[in-house]
Amino acid sequence: MGRWTYYSPFFIGGIVAALLLSTYREFLPAGAPWQFWGLLLLMACGAGLACQLLMLGAQGAFAQVLPATGGRSVRGSGAMLAGWLLMGGEVLAIVAALLAVEGVRVAAIVFGALALLTLLGAVTTYAWMWPTAVRDFADER
Numbered sequence: 537m538g539r540w541t542y543y544s545p546f547f548i549g550g551i552v553a554a555l556l557l558s559t560y561r562e563f564l565p566a567g568a569p570w571q572f573w574g575l576l577l578l579m580a581c582g583a584g585l586a587c588q589l590l591m592l593g594a595q596g597a598f599a600q601v602l603p604a605t606g607g608r609s610v611r612g613s614g615a616m617l618a619g620w621l622l623m624g625g626e627v628l629a630i631v632a633a634l635l636a637v638e639g640v641r642v643a644a645i646v647f648g649a650l651a652l653l654t655l656l657g658a659v660t661t662y663a664w665m666w667p668t669a670v671r672d673f674a675d676e677r
Contacts, residue, residue: 549587550580586626593622593658602662604669614665618658625654 557576564572596602596619602610610618628651635644 543588545587545591546584549584552587553579553583586630590623590626593619593626595619597623604666607672608669609672610662610665610669612665614661614668618661618665621654621658621661625651625658628654 554576557579561572564575592602596610596615598619600612600616600619602615602618604610609615628647632644632647632651635647
């Protein structure tokens with residue numbers, strides 16, 4: 537799998553965010569052009585990162601492998617658990633953001649806290665399994 541294939545969700549998320557922001561441009565308050573382009577950059581990076589993390593979570597959940605440094609990878613049930621927690625945390629974070637936009641404050645706080653706990657669980661699981669990472673491609677380089 538090449539770099540373009542691996543990082544394509546980041547670019548796809550950035551393009552989708554740019555298209556969505558361009559459709560809402562007339563609803564934004566008037567401001568300097570740099571404010572619009574700054575908002576566009578932040579939204580594109582955020583959406584790209586969300587898509588990239590969803591792809592990484594899907595790789596852990598369905599293929600049961602997560603990349604580690606030095607040509608190693610975390611494999612097995614630990615990678616699967618971290619992947620499902622990563623995807624679940626992202627879905628909960630998106631729900632929290634949508635609830636916050638709608639003004640449902642208490643539910644947004646609850647879902648935001650659940651998202652943070654779920655993502656913390658994914659990071660903890662990944663860190664716990666990191667010492668057991670198997671060498672994959674380090675010898676081929």
